[in-house]
Amino acid sequence: MTLNEIESMARYLAREARASEPGIFKIYWFPNTEEVRLIELIEDVPATPSDDPRVYPFYFPANNAAGLPAPSGVALIRPDEFGKLELPPEWGRWELAMEISGD
Amino acid sequence: MSWKKAFIKQAVSDFDMWQRLGKTPPGHPPSADCHRLHYLQMATEKLSKGICAQDSHPPPQTHAMFVKLLKHLKQRPEIRDAMGYRDKSVQFVSNIDSLMDLAMKIERLAPSLAGEHGPNSEYPWHDPRTGRVIAPCEHSFSAFTPGNFAMSRMLKFLDRLFRLASDGRIAR
Numbered sequence: 001m002t003l004n005e006i007e008s009m010a011r012y013l014a015r016e017a018r019a020s021e022p023g024i025f026k027i028y029w030f031p032n033t034e035e036v037r038l039i040e041l042i043e044d045v046p047a048t049p050s051d052d053p054r055v056y057p058f059y060f061p062a063n064n065a066a067g068l069p070a071p072s073g074v075a076l077i078r079p080d081e082f083g084k085l086e087l088p089p090e091w092g093r094w095e096l097a098m099e100i101s102g103d
Numbered sequence: 104m105s106w107k108k109a110f111i112k113q114a115v116s117d118f119d120m121w122q123r124l125g126k127t128p129p130g131h132p133p134s135a136d137c138h139r140l141h142y143l144q145m146a147t148e149k150l151s152k153g154i155c156a157q158d159s160h161p162p163p164q165t166h167a168m169f170v171k172l173l174k175h176l177k178q179r180p181e182i183r184d185a186m187g188y189r190d191k192s193v194q195f196v197s198n199i200d201s202l203m204d205l206a207m208k209i210e211r212l213a214p215s216l217a218g219e220h221g222p223n224s225e226y227p228w229h230d231p232r233t234g235r236v237i238a239p240c241e242h243s244f245s246a247f248t249p250g251n252f253a254m255s256r257m258l259k260f261l262d263r264l265f266r267l268a269s270d271g272r273i274a275r
Contacts, residue, residue: 017178020196046167056155056163058175066181
């Protein structure tokens, strides 16, 4: 898929996230042409255990009927964990994260 | 088999055990609540982990995954549609929000999250109020009785969710 198509789906998921969860502080997108990769910062989730300080996204398959043409991985972490946890290796570095509003 | 599929398969099997233990054959005493609840806690934890797992990498070890999963599921359009809430996103979110307190209680049935004095479905604990040591098999887990309104909503939700998992509509 093109990066534009992936970004469009990322924005759609970000909109859905903001509409359903008012506690979301920020949403970051990690650009990739194979899947949508998002990290949501939200206070109201359990802290990541200190003995396994990694980001574990929830992964879902593509679903064209629901307007989700690409697979996706979305992680929910606390705001103070941003930049500190280990990302899934294929996601690259934290510096690649782009804030996405979903507006 | 991939880690993801293995976790989801085991979660579905655990959920099946939760349901089976609720059907007592005539002439047999019902099993203690803790045993059923142990399977319910494991089923929800493993389903959450299965969705988190990658094909070639196992999921996290933590037991605190179910509440996080529900928070994420309410954002998913395909899950909303598949669970019968197409064009009813407000109701879908509201339904899941109403399940969060009970979801936390299910999550805390795991001994490591229940703490030293909290009821859990596996190991005896010390109740500091009464000074007694309590065995799970003699404890009435009142928040989880099927007659409880929140519990009946939770079970309806989980029944649909595990059916999706069983049909392979969650794992990619």
